[in-house]
Amino acid sequence: MSKTTGQSDLEQRTQSETLLEVRNLKKYYGGDGFFADAPVKAVNDVSFQIKEGETFGLVGESGSGKSTLGRTLIQLETATEGEILFDGTDVTSLSGSELKEWRRNAQMVFQDPESSLNDRMTVGEIIQEPLDAHGWETKQERRQRVVELLSQVGLRKEHYFRYPHQFSGGQRQRVGIARALALEPEFVVLDEPVSALDVSVQAKIITLLEDLQDEFDLTYLFIAHDLSVIRHICDRVAVMYLGKIMELGETEELYNDPENPYTQSLLSAIPRPDPTASRERIMLPGTPPSPRDPPKGCQFATRCPAKIRPPEYEHLDSEVWDAIERFREVIRERSRIELGTSDRVRRRLGLFSRYDDIEEAYEDLFRQLDLPNDVNEPLQTAVEQVKDGRPRDARQHLHNTFGSVCDNERPEFHTVSETGRQSYCHRHMSEYEDVEPVLARRIDEE
Numbered sequence: 001m002s003k004t005t006g007q008s009d010l011e012q013r014t015q016s017e018t019l020l021e022v023r024n025l026k027k028y029y030g031g032d033g034f035f036a037d038a039p040v041k042a043v044n045d046v047s048f049q050i051k052e053g054e055t056f057g058l059v060g061e062s063g064s065g066k067s068t069l070g071r072t073l074i075q076l077e078t079a080t081e082g083e084i085l086f087d088g089t090d091v092t093s094l095s096g097s098e099l100k101e102w103r104r105n106a107q108m109v110f111q112d113p114e115s116s117l118n119d120r121m122t123v124g125e126i127i128q129e130p131l132d133a134h135g136w137e138t139k140q141e142r143r144q145r146v147v148e149l150l151s152q153v154g155l156r157k158e159h160y161f162r163y164p165h166q167f168s169g170g171q172r173q174r175v176g177i178a179r180a181l182a183l184e185p186e187f188v189v190l191d192e193p194v195s196a197l198d199v200s201v202q203a204k205i206i207t208l209l210e211d212l213q214d215e216f217d218l219t220y221l222f223i224a225h226d227l228s229v230i231r232h233i234c235d236r237v238a239v240m241y242l243g244k245i246m247e248l249g250e251t252e253e254l255y256n257d258p259e260n261p262y263t264q265s266l267l268s269a270i271p272r273p274d275p276t277a278s279r280e281r282i283m284l285p286g287t288p289p290s291p292r293d294p295p296k297g298c299q300f301a302t303r304c305p306a307k308i309r310p311p312e313y314e315h316l317d318s319e320v321w322d323a324i325e326r327f328r329e330v331i332r333e334r335s336r337i338e339l340g341t342s343d344r345v346r347r348r349l350g351l352f353s354r355y356d357d358i359e360e361a362y363e364d365l366f367r368q369l370d371l372p373n374d375v376n377e378p379l380q381t382a383v384e385q386v387k388d389g390r391p392r393d394a395r396q397h398l399h400n401t402f403g404s405v406c407d408n409e410r411p412e413f414h415t416v417s418e419t420g421r422q423s424y425c426h427r428h429m430s431e432y433e434d435v436e437p438v439l440a441r442r443i444d445e446e
C-alpha cells in the first residue's frame, strides 16, 4: 500500500479501498431432506467490508461462527446464501480456473500447527506443495522460492529437510505461515493463529505477521476469542454472537466505549490491571441457544442484561426477571425434546415422565423469590401445560406474556459513533432507554 506523508497507518487504511465486500452471507449446515433436523445456522446473514491492507478482527465466544465465516470467505465452504464481492466479482459463484485463482489469492493459516501440517512431508515439501499444485514456474524456481519463504518467516535454509515433529509449536506456525504466503496472496484468513502457543511465542508470531503484512501489502482477517490479542493487532473488529455480527467498528474505540450490550458483557470479562477501575464485570446468565433454533428477534435476547421488557414488567426486580428468562430457557429446551415412545407410555400410565421435572425447575428458580400474581399465574399455567405434554404451548404462553420487541423483531444496525461504528440492538432506537443506564442500574442492584 502506498503511503502519504503525515498520515497514520490507520488513517490511510480508513481511506483505502474495499478489498472484500460481504453481503447478507449465510452458511447453514444440514437441514437437507424431508426428515432432517433444522439446519445449524452457523453464519446467519452478515454484511461487512474489509479494506485493503487492514487487519479486520472477528471475536466472539466459541461456536459463534467465526471459523465458518473465515472458511466461507476463502471458499473452503460453500455459502448457503449471499455474496462475497472481490473486485466486483462474486466469489461464491466462481468455478474452475477462476475459483482456483481465488484460492491462490486468498489463503488461510490454521489454529493448530500440530495437526494442520502433514508429518510425513518435510518442511520444504509442505511449503512447496501449493506451488506444485498451481504449477508455479519451474521446479528449480519453486525450490528457490521455498528457501526465500523460509527466511521470510524467520527459519533457515537447513530447515528444508526437517519434519514438523522436529519443530517447536512456534516454528510449526512459521511453516504454516510460509505455506500460506507461497503463492503471494492478497488476503489471508488467520484462524486463531496464536492461541495454541505459549504467550512468549505468541508475541513473536504476531510481530512476524505484522512485519509480513507491511512487506507484502497483505490484508488479514484475524479470528480469535482472545480479546487482548485482537485489540493488539486489529484495525477494526466485528463482534459475533450466534452467527450474527453484534457490533463492528474501529478497535480502540469499540474497546474503550462499547455500545452493544453483548460487547459490553464480553469486554467486562477482561481482567483489568487496575482493580478499582470503573467497569464492573457483567455476568451473562444461561447458555447460548442452539444455532438450530436461534431466537426469532435479537440473537442475544435470551441472555441480554439490557433486554427491553414489556411496560407492565419494567419495574420488576431484576432477580425475578432473570429467573423468568431462565425458566423460559428451560421450557424452550423441553419444547425441542420429542418424547420417545416409552416416555409417552409412562405419561399415559400416570408414571413419571421427562416433562415432570418442570415443577422442580420452577421450585429451584422461584422458591426464594416474592412473585407478584401477574408473574406467578402465567408461570403456573406454563408448568401445567408442560406437565400436560404441551411444552410448545407453554413456550408460546410465556412468549406472549413476557416477550418484547427483543424477542419478536430483528434489530437494525445503528450507527453509534462519528467513525461509523455499527451496533445491532433495539435500544439504540429513540423510544427506548439507552444501554448504559440500564446496565449501570443492574450492576447497582447486584
Ligand SMILES: Nc1ncnc2c1ncn2[C@@H]1O[C@H](COP(=O)(O)OP(=O)(O)OP(=O)(O)O)[C@@H](O)[C@H]1O
Residues within 6 Å of the ligand: 029, 030, 040, 041, 042, 060, 061, 062, 063, 064, 065, 066, 067, 068, 069, 225, 291
Ligand atoms: N461442518 C459442520 N457441520 C455442522 N455444524 C458445524 C460444522 N462446522 C461448524 N458447525 C457448527 O457451526 C457453529 C459455528 O461453529 P464455528 O466453528 O464456526 O464457531 P467458532 O466461533 O469459530 O467457534 P470456535 O472458536 O470454537 O471454533 C457451531 O454451532 C458449530 O457446531
